[in-house]
Amino acid sequence: MLALRLLWRNWRSGEVKLLAIALTLAVTVVSTIALFTDRLESTLLEQSNSLLGADKLITSNQPHQAAWQSEAEEQGIDTSRVAHFASMVFAGDEMHLASIKAVGQRYPLRGYIDLSEQPFATSGPSVTRASGIPPAGEVWVDSRLLPLLHIELGDSLQIGEHSFTASKVIVSEPDGSGPFSVMGARIMMNMADLDKTRVIQPGSRVEYQWLLASDPDDLQAFVEWLEPRLTEHEEVVGIENAQRRLQGTLKTGRRFLVLAAVMGVLLAGVAIALAARQFAARHINPVALLKSLGVGARRIRLLYLAQLSCLSLLAALVGLALGYAIQELIALAVYRLYQIEMAPAQWQTYLLSVISGPVALVGFALPGLWFLPNVAPIKVLRQDLEVNTGAVLWQIAMACGVLILLVVVFGRDLMLGATVLLALAVVAVLAGLLAYGLLSLGKKAGAQAGSRWRLAVASIQRRRSASVLQVVVFATAVMLLLTLTIVRTSLIEEWQVKVPEDAPNHFLLNIAPSEVEPFQTLLDKNQLSVEQLYPMVRGRLTFINERPKPEDTLNREASLTWSDQLADDNEVVAGQWWDEWSGSESGLPGVSVEAEVAERLDISLGDELTFSIGGLEAKAEVASFRTLEWESLQPNFYFIFQPGALDDYSPMYMTSVYLPPEQKTFINTLLTNYPTIVVIELDRIINQIRTIVSQVSDGVGLVLLMVLLGGCLVLVASVNGSINERKQEAGLLRALGASRSLITGGVWTEFAILGFAAGIIAAVAAEALLIGLQVAVFEVPVQPHYIYWLLTPVVTAVFVAAIGAFSCRHAVNTPPAVVLREAA
Template sequence: MWAKLALKLFSREFKRGELTVISAAIALAVLTVLTLSMVTDRIGQSIAQKSSAFIAADRVLASNHPLPEEFLSKAVQSDLKTAQITYFDTMLFANDEMQLGSVKAVSANYPLKGELKIKNSLTAEAIATKRVPSPGTVWLSESVFYSLNVDIGDQVELGAANFIIDKVLVEEPDAPFNIFSSSRRILINHNDVASTQVVQPGSRVFYRQLYAGDESDINAFYQWLKPNMKENQQWYGVKDRQSPIANSLNRAESFLLLAGLLGIILAAVAIAVSAKRYCERQYDPVAMMKTLGGSRATIRKIYLLHLTLVCTMSVTVGLLVGFVLQEIAANYLAQSMASQLPAAGFKPWLTAISTGVICAVMFSIKPLLDLFDIPPLRVLRRNLGERLLVSKVHLGMSAVTVFMLMWLFSNNIKITAILFASTLLLIGLLFALSKVIFGGGRKLGLSPGNSWSLAIASIQKRANVNAVQLISFALAIKLLLFLIVLKNDMIADWQSQLPADAPNSFLVNITESELEPINQYLAAKNILVSDFYPTVRGRINAVNGELVAREVSLQDNEKKDEEARSGIGRELNLTWRETIPNQNELIAGQWFAKNATAEASVEESMLDRLDVELGDTLTFLIGAQSFDAKITSVRKVNWTTLKPNFFIILSPDVLADFPATYISSVRIEPQQKRDFSELLRTYPTVNAIDVESFVKQIRATIEQVSLAIGFVLAIVVVCGALVLISQVQASLGERMQEIVILRTLGAKGRLIKNATLYEFLLLGSIAGLVAAVISDIALFIVQRQMFDLAGKLHPDIWLIGPVVGGVFVASLGYLMIARTMRKNTQGLLRSLA
């Protein structure tokens, strides 16, 4: 009996539109979370897959010792593609010339991700290829051709084997980005390593195994591999490398995660407002049912069934619409990125369904309980039940629900706490502000019959409702401003790291006698060049007279001295300068004075690694000579500028007597490549390291990340607009009553329209101002804690926030009630009835 009544009542209310608000809000929550989750998941996978070219695979297993073949066999059984790389340095001989080069021996499947670029001659155009050198042939980088004075088809001697030069090696997807490493690149087939007889016991050799495949297969393989790995073996992906691309990917992931979190907050606000409003509209029907003998249990069953039906329908609609939206988005982004986006997993679906169900239940349960407590006497006394309008329990449950959803979605308690705390601060400030403003509306003394007077009177009359609306408006504006400013700051930071004139090559191993003529040649050819830095390799041997632990060799079974002070364990590239480099920021101490003696400037991370501070003394060892230098300053270094950077810079007097080579970065335009090649021919001992491909890859990835961020931002903006719509719609019935009363009292249509417009303008401006300030504070914290940005305040949005908030809310609110205002009084009364 009760089920039939519940279904009939549900059908009637659904036709009347009583359930549309809460249904739309739940569907909005589901489609928002599903769309954001699926789009961010697919974009993240796509960017990660493309960026895997930086390591030529999805994952790499690295070691300084031979790796078991068993690993490769198991990977093949796990449906993974595999490849092998062996690195070593050796001498190359040809035409009575010799050259030390870096040999890279690769198996047939290399590279698993990305492409090699080669040339058929020194003057030919570069072409992409997936093949590797055939056995008995070798590919050499351009600088090796100049050093050995050889050409395609010539023979070179590498160890005990002879090789035919087949191609010019232009680009490797996983070339090491180390400006102090050799630029003399040599690529051979992995099967030729044994014939060279270079690799002997005790040789310095590096081994890599490459793996590529589905993420699930890789993870399953790693679960098998992990217990079998030794301490001297390292497993990593592209995001684990300390490089500009890894930083960009991690920042992009954090932003997309943040956007998802803010989408959940917006959806939760829409559901909370809508559920409360729906229950308030049912006060009269419940009172009528109780008057006619309906029991509390029956009423409870009816409305719980309504909630179940609404939740089921809304979640289903939200999933369908969300899936369609993300497919449209994915197709658009796939065209823009020139690649098909991978399919999303099951997690976005589970997240969306869970969000819809949890929000529907948790935000509705307290209003429903209040609904069941409505007394039958409300039929005669209409004010009964108003004390239930604001419930601290409901607010508390809503807050806890939002926090738990954010935490579950992000799995990051720090960022969840920052966003949640800033939101609570915003709500608290706005609630207090609304009491002051709305409570003082009558004291302004504005004249009757004035639109501003009517607007302020309307705001004061609905003080509680407007306070809730003000909070919702400000929350939506705050989240939108937060994402927009963060997006702009991130992209600006990326662009500052890689400006249009960023260096694309490095000159290394320049002697002091070559310094002046090379500098003059570059100036004559209008080639942009950075400062020349002298470099000397040295080791930190002691700190304040206490010896540091030296690097041990596991191969020789040496043991680390556990009692010795921790050090670097390797030689560092040291330099000296009179002035601080442009890409460095002094954060503590003083830079070298003109007559500085034995002083050192240390990069901030090195300060932590050595566990030292300003005033400590470092002892350096260069060859057999040692010297001391006192730490007088600490620098923050931007390692992504593609310019020479150093952990330690010494005052000029310290290294003046040591022989040094110089290093610099240059910008080579396409039309200057011939001039640059001529420079290398003239000075064959100078190494040129081309990073043009590296720069292009970073720029391409950043463009894709920026596009993804922009699209996700657009989704969140739409969600914010829908939250504002739900708030305005919630007060539509009361506004219709006011319009009827004002028209009955003779108010003109223009007066009513202007008053409504001014009311929304005031609400939006106040919301925008507070939202801008709180958003900027939260943004400052998040930039420093989550994105490793410098963090700064943005006073300009304090002005933009009120203007945009006022215009946006006024326009949206006015458009929504414009149709209501066009109705005559009789039509409005019929609608209210």
């Protein structure tokens, strides 16, 4: 109780306010980022999973076993069922081999089905979100089925022995590119109607999917239980192996947020440490007094610990509330913009956010306060007595330890955290040296300049070590801000480059050689263009040299192509492309293999690969390995043969094309003319990636704001440290006849000089850090940012001068009589 009373008195006198604000900010930064990252991650995962319609699914050629269902129910796992198959559908005289998806209750477990009553609508008021699955007797269909069957919505169509009403068109659905979707237009029906159609007979080719969703730990436990029970025909499919394209985006986005979190926490930490040092400095005399009143060191430590614990807990609760509110605002904005409801954060994240308050106190504040109870009681009589404030190295080590702990717990990325910290340590030391040098230059310049300038330079020189510290702190804060801004911009640009507006959004497969020419004429007529037509045969890799291919990789037919041109996003990383390849000694044709799959299959250059193509055997020698960009959404192949190598196997052709939304109906024209051509609609995946990029960049904007706040607080905290001294100086100067404008001008000039020096250092350091990050973490090409070299010192000078002048306003505005009386 006494501690609480003392805390209240300290609060009232303003002595703990800065510390409280700094602690609150730290928790706000941590909780905003932690909660937002958690929610974003869950949402992205859910959205990615919405491509599956579930968190995981089990594919099989048989319906799943009833015993699994009861085990799943027992373990609290949500389940649903899907059966994919191809079947002819009829309407009058028209027929079409459709890709049918029969869905069970609760489908989809993740994601949504968007429907419309207006064929070929992609957005707008006619698009509504389905609240369930197709009612019995109704089917929802792909828009392009309507012209193919010459029907309209409300008409009926026949699947097997049962007749259905086509009630709505599907605008988007999870798992849009299911195994049979390439064969034709989608029809979604109720699982309960499946038996009535009698299309599934023994021997029919059906893919059953058992959809699973739950929280990650429970689901993992269930999958671990299930896996040993699966047969070779059953496979667990998750986002990891289903959507490689999204994975890259997710990983980079997450790394960026963690990086931002490290920097945000670091700035808040610096503010806490500075506030704690000031608190400690102000409490040296009160502690000496308490000791003279007979309070022992142990009790003093307990009293302060209790006060600060209460303070950090209060700060943590306020910080969490603020953090929650801020990220909730962003979630609301995301909802308004993209109609995406963000997943809730896990309770552990809330707990960790609250704990971060006391943890930040221990790491950043306590080391600076630890000496307080050891202040000698004789200090009450001997003001000149120096106080040992403890080893600075130890304080820095503690702060780094806590920072790494926070990064590991929240960011789960030790390497990134450690890299940034190490870089920052180097930067801080170099910045210290540079600042010292720059301020010395300022002294020389000041001797020849006007009185404001002289006043400013004198003030900097008087507080030389504090000034150097301020420059280092400003420089670090600005460097972090600059790095985040540039990284953010370049990441978004990079994504935009990878997925340009006119990126191909449809893959067209199964184009017969005889169709190639009329197909291209049709494209020309519609002012559409394709970049390249790839010949393609389907084949299965069977042997690598004399040994059978490992069973766990590439258990399906792969698309094999040949080409003399290397695609733009492909790069040969080992061996030679055809123009340099000397040929095989055994006379076999060459094949270029994608590097990752080569590694998984343990393939070396010069190995002999055997493929089974339609029952025939084809051999080739590995001539090169290629890397390629899955994110580019261009047709990509694991195996590219030397031209002519597959001449004996009648190829089909594939290509990709960009269809603007208003030309979506071209697919109908195309399919009416060439019913065997298969269309894969990538536009949905592209939209998904765009949405994710937008979400991540929203999050990043928020984090930047927090970091900026942290930076401001650091400035205020560091200026606050010298405020009493400044007050006295200003009072004295004014008593001696200096005008207020001279003193104000001096303060502006002083902080502008500090800001300018900090800006120069920040620009240099940010560039160095960026080069490191670009090379080591984000793996993007290094680019200098000259505009920031010019802008940073100027903007920093103005900003720091404004904040400095604001922080010093009391020192300047207090009447000299009051200042001198207080000082007496």
